[in-house]
Amino acid sequence: MTPIRTAIVGLGKIAHDQHIPAMASLDEFAFVAAASHRGHADGIAIFRTIDELLASDVAIDAVSMCQPPQARFDDAAKAIRAGKHVLLEKPPGATLSEVEALVRLSEAAGTTLFAAWHSRFAPGVAHARAWLTERRVYKVAIVWKEDVRRWHPGQTWIWEAGGLGVFDPGINAFSIATEVLPRHFFLRDGTLEIPSNCASPIKAQLNMVGMSGAPVTADLDFLQTGPQTWDITVETDAGTLVLSEGGAKLSIDGTPHHVGPEREYPALYERFAKLIANGQSDVDRAPLRLVADAFMRCRQVQVAPFIE
Template sequence: MTAPIRLALVGMGKIAHDQHLPAIAAGQSFDLVATVSRSGESVGGLPFFRDVYELAASGLEVDAVSLCTPPQVRRAIAQYCIGQGWHVFLEKPPGATLAEVIALRDAAAAKGVSLFASWHSRYADGVEPARAWLAEREVKRAKITWREDVRVWHPGQDWIWEPGGFGVFDPGINALSIATRILPRPFFVETAELDVPSNRAAPIAARVSFRDTAGAEIAMDLDFRQEGPQHWDIEVETDDGTLLLSKGGSVLTIDGKEALAHDADLHGEYPGLYHRFGAIVRAGVSDVDVSPLRAVADVFLRGRHISVEPFVE
């Protein structure tokens, strides 16, 4: 496939407008041909449809879809799209459960289409340099601090508080997508405490202790109630200095000296995702790494749930 890949964007919420549309427009791999939304939202006069079934029935030529729906409803939509022979881009988290994502991976392989479980934070500019630096050093300990204001970043998104919505692990899984990429050894949950508002089904904060296969501790602190400065940081102490990834992975500091920085949040992340999606489609392969989702699932399996005050937006 050498011509632009004909793409439909499914689910026209905040992330689709803020990240997907600009990234698609800026790249050359994809040609946006339609949008799909329950509200029937058109972009630039393109055809729009209420659901993927209506899209398929229209006869419009589509090669691939990007699914930006909440994770709770994504599996059935993705399964249908795979059945149509469309390549599928899954916004993170790729599904509500591990079993869903594995089933989609197997279905895509059987159909011969590409499936991409996207982890946008892995495409932040500091991530690969951090991975390379850590690969040559011994990790002693690490700390993940991911604190943001849910009212700012997820306004009116009630789905995030429902079962399968992940709560604070919706952003927390971004941190885990970076940690599972840059840390040289596998790590596992030892203990976890999950603060769950009494009127919600998903946690608003969490404290997790991981340990890797060599015994190094990785502490994780998540909180959706952060006001003022927001924190998206991973600090790793090694036998040869301390590495800090801040601002969600876009700024890399080693021993207090900034090694890489960009002013814009999410600099290059979604263009990077679409570059990767285009590459796997053209290569006829899939990219489905479930390690960040597995880490979250393990936290929920081992975590102690603590009821806290109600959350009202």
């Protein structure tokens, strides 16, 4: 098997924590180069910009975009126009229209474009989807609370317009919910709490509803200390399903179900390899659409400034 020669744009925390180890664990990929203003990686060529990377003599087949979403579109578009397959770390862009433009560019170029909703590859998600397929859903509660100072230290981009704030982790919950719930759901209203020195929310409470009228609520908090909470609870006609720890664990009516080991990012890259092999793309916009709807429809309340 000839590995897919892959470059990374943006050698930040997510690249080092997840993308590089995932590629190293798979025969399908070879990590051969990077473009990054800062950061390091042993044994590969590193360029300052994607322009320098694409103009170099380093042969690449695909590019993983791991920079902040506000800076992603131009680099992704350049890679697609150069005939490269592109993986977009979540969120796939700063706006829905940006992502739509990338889809159209990829279709015209005949390349693979993959919106990498990594939480959909958590061990419990496929099992939850299969179990919920035949169930009638009565109520859904999403509780996603984590400590921004722990998970995003020094990442000021997250508070800027397009950085999503608390929706950066919250969109992971939406990616799971839109994958496992058997029917469409949509936003009615809610509240976004935005620090006076930021452009993105630090807390969010959303009221959504399914096509059958079942309420779907989301409670997102970026100031959670102590134990972190990443839970989705689904009450159905056959019992209550709980996906906890970001989809890593699954229980039904309090009984744990075995779901296998944690390997989100290796599974993500296996999916990317299959898409490339089959000449396909996978760019689901549903999770990002819910976030965009929240900025359009929710009441915004100014709260105390965020000081890291």
